[in-house]
Every structure is written in structure tokens, then in C-alpha cells.
Amino acid sequence: xxxxxxxxxxxITKRGQNxxxxxxxxxxxxxxxxxxxxLGQGPEFLTYFQxxxxxxKSRLLSDxxxxxxxxxxFSTLEIQRTEQGDSAMxxxxxxxxVGSGSMETQYFGPGTRLLVL
Amino acid sequence: xxxVAQPEDQVxxxxxxxxxxxxxxxxxxxxxxxxxxxxxxxxxxxxxxYITGDNLVKGSYGFEAEFNKSQTSFHLxxxxxxxxxxxxxxxxxxxxxxxxxxxxxxGGGTRVLVKP
Numbered sequence: 001x002x003x004x005x006x007x008x009x010x011x012i013t014k015r016g017q018n019x020x021x022x023x024x025x026x027x028x029x030x031x032x033x034x035x036x037x038x039l040g041q042g043p044e045f046l047t048y049f050q051x052x053x054x055x056x057k058s059r060l061l062s063d064x065x066x067x068x069x070x071x072x073x074f075s076t077l078e079i080q081r082t083e084q085g086d087s088a089m090x091x092x093x094x095x096x097x098v099g100s101g102s103m104e105t106q107y108f109g110p111g112t113r114l115l116v117l
Numbered sequence: 118x119x120x121v122a123q124p125e126d127q128v129x130x131x132x133x134x135x136x137x138x139x140x141x142x143x144x145x146x147x148x149x150x151x152x153x154x155x156x157x158x159x160x161x162x163x164x165x166x167y168i169t170g171d172n173l174v175k176g177s178y179g180f181e182a183e184f185n186k187s188q189t190s191f192h193l194x195x196x197x198x199x200x201x202x203x204x205x206x207x208x209x210x211x212x213x214x215x216x217x218x219x220x221x222x223x224g225g226g227t228r229v230l231v232k233p
Contacts, residue, residue: 004160031219042121042207042223043161056218091160097219103149103168106221108160 002026004109006092012115013082020078021112025094032075033093033106034067043091082116089113119144119212123224130231136198138227140191140208147213150191152182155205198231
């Protein structure tokens, strides 16, 4: 399968614990995005990378959240000191940009569902 | 700022009948528009997009969408719905202007239920 993969698919944690999610984009896609989706809502943008550079962050991304894409391939999203309000589906997407434009399609992974007790 | 509205939380349609899912958008510049479908406990699956050119865009699984600039709409359509089309549908927009960044802004989603 050459699609976007995410690990784990499900995570249950206790309030105050740290969690880390991984995303492997489609091979050679240079852009990688993280979104959060709560029940009954559309996905909301968190952050995006072009290669290893984090170029944009939403104000939804509090200082407890950090994302990395160290070698421009896979990415990790860490949430420190989790809160019950962090419970959501975390979606990763990737795209191939061949210029300065932004018309390319984002392809999504299956998501990581987080439940904070 | 960019935004998307999907005015219907749910659309019910009988199998074989036409299906329409409504979407309106707001951007500062010109829009790139996308439709995605989500099945239970799955990620979003790309259906089609409008970038420029012909206002009628054809996509996967027999879906199409019509871009209407004057009404700022991008409604998704399928001439003959299948039970397997039952899912959650999301419209998304990205503003062409560089200052808007590369993020997609999604609507709240419309649940489609196709009854046999």
C-alpha cells in the first residue's frame, strides 16, 4: 500500500500523560499536514511542513503540541500533558507541490483516534 | 479568511435517485475547491477538485461538482445514488492568494444516507 499511513490507529491515555503519533506520507510527497477532527465536525488545520521546514501553525496548536519532520519524510506529533479536550481524531495528509502554487491534492491517512480519560 | 458552509447536516435519498450535497464558500481571492468522503473510522478519501477552467468537474465513483462563482457554490452531485454512497461528505476550500497559506478549510460535513 502506497498511501499515507499513521500509527497508532487508536490511543487511550490518562490525563496528564504525553502521547506521540507518527505519520508516514506518500513516498516523495514534499508537503505534510496535520489536522484534528472532533466528533461531528470537519477537520481543522494544525500545522504543515514543506520538506523538513514547519511553515505554518494554527493557533489551535498550543504550546503542549509539537510536531517534527526531521528528515523531510515521516512526521511525529507529540501532545504533552494531555487534557480531555485533546480527545479527537488526528489526521495526517501529504501532497506533492511542484511549484510555488498550492493547487495540489492532499491525500489523507486513516487517522489516529485519541481518547484522554 | 476562508470558510465553507454545508447547510445540510444530513441528506436522505432513495437508491437510484439523484444525489446533491450543497456547499458554499468564502475566500478573499479565488478558490481551489475540494470534495472528500469519509467512511466510518476511516480517513478522508479525495473525490474531486476545482482549480480552474470548466465549471463542471468530474471525479471518482460517478460524482461530479459544479462551480458557480456568482453564487460562491460548489455542489456535489451524482445522477444515480447507490447504497454504498452512504457516508460523510466534506467540502473544503483553499484560497489562491499566497498569504492564505496551504491549509484546507473544511465544512462541517453532510451525512448522506441512501436507502434501498
